[in-house]
Amino acid sequence: xxxxxxxxxxxxxxxxxxxxxxxxxxxxxxxxxxxxxxxxxxxxxxxxxxxxxxxxxxxxxxxxxxxxxxxxxxxxxxxxxxxxxxxxxxxxxxxxxxxxxxxxxxxxxxxxxxxxxxx
Amino acid sequence: xxxxxxxxxxxxxxxxxxxxxxxxxxxxxxxxxxxxxxxxxxxxxxxxxxxxxxxxxxxxxxxxxxxxxxxxxxxxxxxxxxxxxxxxxxxxxxxxxxxxxxxxxxx
Numbered sequence: 001x002x003x004x005x006x007x008x009x010x011x012x013x014x015x016x017x018x019x020x021x022x023x024x025x026x027x028x029x030x031x032x033x034x035x036x037x038x039x040x041x042x043x044x045x046x047x048x049x050x051x052x053x054x055x056x057x058x059x060x061x062x063x064x065x066x067x068x069x070x071x072x073x074x075x076x077x078x079x080x081x082x083x084x085x086x087x088x089x090x091x092x093x094x095x096x097x098x099x100x101x102x103x104x105x106x107x108x109x110x111x112x113x114x115x116x117x118x119x
Numbered sequence: 120x121x122x123x124x125x126x127x128x129x130x131x132x133x134x135x136x137x138x139x140x141x142x143x144x145x146x147x148x149x150x151x152x153x154x155x156x157x158x159x160x161x162x163x164x165x166x167x168x169x170x171x172x173x174x175x176x177x178x179x180x181x182x183x184x185x186x187x188x189x190x191x192x193x194x195x196x197x198x199x200x201x202x203x204x205x206x207x208x209x210x211x212x213x214x215x216x217x218x219x220x221x222x223x224x225x226x
Contacts, residue, residue, distance in 0.1 A: 035215070037163075037217075044206065044217060044218075044219050044220045045155075045157075045163065045206055045208075045217040045220070046217065047208070047214055047215045047216060047217060050213060050215065059213035059214065059215075060213075060214075061214045062120070062214065095162055095163075097162075097163075100168060102168075102169075103151070103153070103168050103169060103210050104210045104215055105153035105165055105168040105169075105208065105210050106153075106155075106163075106165060107165045107168075107174060109162035109163055109164070110162065111162060112162060
């Protein structure tokens, strides 16, 4: 069974940093593309980043480009999102999601982890 | 960047109704569009990919159509578990933007 489990969320001050992890089971992350998507409480979904497991190619939304960095750890079969220079507007639930092999549409999602940026 | 316009933003319907949600993109994305369902407090689930391909395990009352810039998600006969929020997403080029969402409520 495919499962994804995010961790690392919490309260951080503006300007601070946080690292989110996404542990995968039931599949090998290196064989797939992976997305990070966030959702502000009560609002819609915002796509943040994509990494190809095969090529390592990465893409980012303009709102996080230069501040966030996505990576894969093949030994741990996991995904990470390094978040720097955090702002109040980064407060959200962060989801990792696996893509289909034929599309970047996400067929499996974690339960999400809440990041709160506040002083 | 490709802009997404999803409509309506909310919709009231009854069990058994047929409903349609539309998604329009600011430039052609061929058929690189997916649809998701999200229930309160839950992660989204994939319904449709490549505009009209039903994801495994999704009931056949869900269907998608369209190409280019105009797409639709249709639910043939609403069931109680279908009352949720629906999102479209373009999968053509990064950033892979989502639509604003359509909240489907019970009338």
